[in-house]
Amino acid sequence: MRDSDIERVVLKPRVLIPFAVWQKIMAYILNCPVEINGFGVIEVGPFGVVVQDVFILQQFATPTGVETDQGTLDRFVAEMARTGGNPGLIKFQWHSHVSMPAYFSGVDTANIERWPGDWLISLVANKRGEFSCRLDVLRPIRVGIDIHPEIVSTIPMVTMEIAAHEVATKVRQAGFLRRSVPVTDGRPVVPSTHGLDLEEIEFVEQEPRSER
Ligand SMILES: [Zn+2]
Numbered sequence: 096m097r098d099s100d101i102e103r104v105v106l107k108p109r110v111l112i113p114f115a116v117w118q119k120i121m122a123y124i125l126n127c128p129v130e131i132n133g134f135g136v137i138e139v140g141p142f143g144v145v146v147q148d149v150f151i152l153q154q155f156a157t158p159t160g161v162e163t164d165q166g167t168l169d170r171f172v173a174e175m176a177r178t179g180g181n182p183g184l185i186k187f188q189w190h191s192h193v194s195m196p197a198y199f200s201g202v203d204t205a206n207i208e209r210w211p212g213d214w215l216i217s218l219v220a221n222k223r224g225e226f227s228c229r230l231d232v233l234r235p236i237r238v239g240i241d242i243h244p245e246i247v248s249t250i251p252m253v254t255m256e257i258a259a260h261e262v263a264t265k266v267r268q269a270g271f272l273r274r275s276v277p278v279t280d281g282r283p284v285v286p287s288t289h290g291l292d293l294e295e296i297e298f299v300e301q302e303p304r305s306e307r
Contacts, residue, residue: 108230109143110216110244116146117246123151124191125222130161134168135187137216144216146187146244160202161190189218197225207231207239216242 112120116135123131133151137144152171154163172182188210190203197219199207207217213234220226232238 107240107242110228110230110242111143111145112244112246113145113147113249114246115249116149119149120189120218120220121224123149124193124220127156127191128193129156130191130193131156132161132163132188132190134185135189135216136184137186138184144186146216147184149187149189183212186212186214187216187218189220192219192221194222197221197227199227199229208233218244 120133123133131151132154133149135149136147138147139145152163152167154161154167156162172185175182175185188206192198199217199219203217203219207215207229210231210233214230214232216228216230218226218228226244228242228244230238230240230242
């Protein structure tokens with residue numbers, strides 16, 4: 096078998112940082128004259144790992160280093176578990192290099208090695224908005240790869256609601272059922288014919304709903 100016959104599979108997980116979360120990280124960094132570090136809560140979804148939110152804890156910072164006290168982090172994790180949160184979702188850590196290049200230092204990689212969980216995404220950024228990101232799997236085998244996170248835009252809920260209302264009141268739809276879109280918990284549900292008697296289906300032109 097020639098080398099070229101071997102299918103080469105390179106899987107690199109996508110890391111998505113919603114723009115609002117990126118703005119929050121940069122707001123912390125820009126407001127801090129020294130190094131600052133924080134953590135983040137992630138969610139593993141169909142598109143990759145999404146950094147849902149970031150936060151900071153009490154920490155001791157100098158112009159060349161920053162450390163969150165382990166006891167502070169332990170207490171935060173315990174409180175999160177006590178109030179029904181899932182501390183296992185804290186798999187993102189970030190810190191600032193202030194105005195220095197945004198590369199992982201020896202101190203940074205030593206910190207990563209001490210991470211108690213199985214895997215972790217780390218980001219280092221500076222005030223110019225430059226950044227490096229990496230994924231480290233610590234157990235059961237050690238893997239570390241550079242990641243280029245995608246800073247993505249998300250649609251604010253209020254924008255979704257306004258658009259949904261305008262579509263409902265302004266868009267005349269032909270060929271749809273004469274029944275309004277079911278709503279559960281205030282969230283529109285995609286209409287479906289499941290559970291409907293097909294005999295009942297009546298294709299009509301749907302009038303725009305009147306303003307409430
Ligand atoms: Zn660093």
